[in-house]
Amino acid sequence: MKYETQKLAYPYFLAAMGLFVAQVLGGLLAGTVYVFPNLLSETIPFHIIRMIHTNALIVWLLFGFFGAAYYLIPEEAETEIHSPGIAKLQFWLFLIGAAAAVVGYLFGIHEGREFLEQPLIIKVAIVIVALMFLYNITMTLIKGRKTAVSLILTIGMWGLALFFLFAFYNPTNLALDKMFWWYVVHLWVEGVWELIMAAILSFLLIKMTGIDREVVEKWLYVIVSLTLFTGLLGTGHHYYWIGTPGYWQWIGSIFSTLEVLPFLAIVVFTFMIVRKGGRNHPNQAALLWTMGCAVMAFFGAGVWGFLHTLAPINYLTHGTQITPAHGHLAFFGAYVMVNLAIITYAMPHLRGMQPYNQVLNMWSFWIMCSGMAFMTFVLTAAGVLQTHLQRVMGIGFMEVADEINFFFILRLLSGIVVVVGVLIYVYAMLSTDKEQAQAGETSPQAAE
Numbered sequence: 504m505k506y507e508t509q510k511l512a513y514p515y516f517l518a519a520m521g522l523f524v525a526q527v528l529g530g531l532l533a534g535t536v537y538v539f540p541n542l543l544s545e546t547i548p549f550h551i552i553r554m555i556h557t558n559a560l561i562v563w564l565l566f567g568f569f570g571a572a573y574y575l576i577p578e579e580a581e582t583e584i585h586s587p588g589i590a591k592l593q594f595w596l597f598l599i600g601a602a603a604a605v606v607g608y609l610f611g612i613h614e615g616r617e618f619l620e621q622p623l624i625i626k627v628a629i630v631i632v633a634l635m636f637l638y639n640i641t642m643t644l645i646k647g648r649k650t651a652v653s654l655i656l657t658i659g660m661w662g663l664a665l666f667f668l669f670a671f672y673n674p675t676n677l678a679l680d681k682m683f684w685w686y687v688v689h690l691w692v693e694g695v696w697e698l699i700m701a702a703i704l705s706f707l708l709i710k711m712t713g714i715d716r717e718v719v720e721k722w723l724y725v726i727v728s729l730t731l732f733t734g735l736l737g738t739g740h741h742y743y744w745i746g747t748p749g750y751w752q753w754i755g756s757i758f759s760t761l762e763v764l765p766f767l768a769i770v771v772f773t774f775m776i777v778r779k780g781g782r783n784h785p786n787q788a789a790l791l792w793t794m795g796c797a798v799m800a801f802f803g804a805g806v807w808g809f810l811h812t813l814a815p816i817n818y819l820t821h822g823t824q825i826t827p828a829h830g831h832l833a834f835f836g837a838y839v840m841v842n843l844a845i846i847t848y849a850m851p852h853l854r855g856m857q858p859y860n861q862v863l864n865m866w867s868f869w870i871m872c873s874g875m876a877f878m879t880f881v882l883t884a885a886g887v888l889q890t891h892l893q894r895v896m897g898i899g900f901m902e903v904a905d906e907i908n909f910f911f912i913l914r915l916l917s918g919i920v921v922v923v924g925v926l927i928y929v930y931a932m933l934s935t936d937k938e939q940a941q942a943g944e945t946s947p948q949a950a951e
């Protein structure tokens with residue numbers, strides 16, 4: 504590790520992993536309620552469990568992004584982070600805010616509106632946290648070297664904060680409410696977060712394959728342009744049935760179909776660079792997560808997104824189990840995996856030891872990916888059946904829910920597999936290699 508302030512990433516990655524465990528345990532509990540509907544219905548009702556599951560997801564992904572930025576920006580900018588004090592303060596404020604939100608949820612304090620349930624004061628705290636971060640990173644960039652990777656990462660983070668501001672606008676008109684809600688949700692995951700992901704993957708590829716920066720930068724610009732060209736108007740795929748004018752069915756269908764292209768470009772780019780640059784880096788596990796991220800994001804967002812994005816198809820599938828099938832694989836493939844990739848890469852440097860327990864880490868990769876893939880297939884099957892029975896045959900919602908119950912049992916089983924994978928990952932990242940510890944070896948990788 505070349506710069507002292509890269510260490511600022513460490514607590515962020517620890518918090519990310521901790522909340523990741525909490526998130527999947529919350530998911531597991533939600534999946535259990537699906538199979539045993541009355542479980543905890545008085546103490547922690549399903550909607551609260553679901554809220555903790557999805558909010559923990561967003562918060563740990565943000566912890567991961569912040570950590571990734573603090574880790575990679577010094578190296579890219581060739582200078583220390585502007586203010587380590589702000590970075591530390593920002594960490595604690597965010598952690599306390601997240602904890603307060605969860606406690607509030609448990610007591611039923613929330614504002615509704617999926618993903619944006621945080622009470623007003625927590626939303627304000629999130630904005631303060633984001634401003635502290637943006638100030639710190641932007642000041643660092645101004646005094647340092649400006650690379651495409653750090654610029655795009657920073658632009659992505661600015662976009663993330665700006666679009667979050669729409670969370671404060673909650674019109675009473677339900678159509679308008681939904682319109683602005685998607686400004687946050689869609690423009691995050693299919694807009695600015697994609698820039699963040701592309702920048703982190705580029706950093707990892709430059710570091711691990713030894714390829715010329717110019718090659719990666721050229722691709723990065725292609726991906727960013729494709730993302731913004733398709734993703735902004737792609738928002739239209741959520742405007743089919745909420746009371747917006749009919750032309751959105753055309754705009755949404757066309758542009759969101761094109762949204763597959765940046766995800767395809769990321770796969771091509773990753774594999775091309777790994778082939779050209781070679782895969783001799785000692786941290787094979789980090790390379791596996793990097794390549795896996797490109798592939799799984801393509802399937803989750805690209806393929807499973809396209810599956811229900813055309814208006815005539817979405818007319819039938821809207822809000823069925825097809826939606827969480829896609830939501831799970833897309834979030835996992837793109838944003839969970841990019842975080843696990845950078846954490847896998849950075850942790851050995853941060854802890855001052857060789858990449859250890861790589862085999863175990865790679866096991867966790869295959870276990871988690873199989874679990875999520877199986878969950879996606881199962882929910883897709885449930886969704887197809889549900890669409891047919893409910894939307895084509897016109898059978899009532901609750902009756903159909905009984906019919907597809909079997910798939911919810913399978914979803915629960917796949918969830919257990921995912922949780923096991925997550926626990927193995929965290930163990931592999933945090934345990935100490937006994938031989939290395941005994942030999943008293945410190946940071947042989949730091950020279951790299």
Ligand code: HEM
Pocket residue numbers: 617692693740741759760762763800804805807808809810811812813817820821822823826827829830831833834837838
């Ligand atoms: C990494 C990127 C992506 C993530 C994380 C993601 C995640 C999600 C999530 C969580 C939802 C459910 C939202 C809700 O109603 O609560 C959703 C809905 C949807 N997504 Fe994505 N998505 C991504 C990319 C895409 C792409 C590229 C497409 C199209 C090619 C797409 C098409 C859709 C559609 C059509 C819906 C609405 C489903 C419905 O009508 O019920 N998504 N997405």
Ligand code: HEM
Pocket residue numbers: 526527529530531532533534535537553556557560826827828830831834835839914915917918919921922
């Ligand atoms: C890293 C892995 C995971 C990610 C990224 C993730 C993400 C998500 C997202 C984005 C939603 C909202 C979905 C939507 O509205 O379409 C959701 C809901 C849910 N998740 Fe997960 N999740 C993960 C792991 C799990 C696990 C292991 C389980 C265990 C069975 C699980 C069970 C559920 C359930 C039951 C819901 C509520 C679905 C509903 O309301 O019908 N998730 N998750």
Ligand SMILES: [Fe+2]
Pocket residue numbers: 689693737738740741
């Ligand atoms: Fe979308």
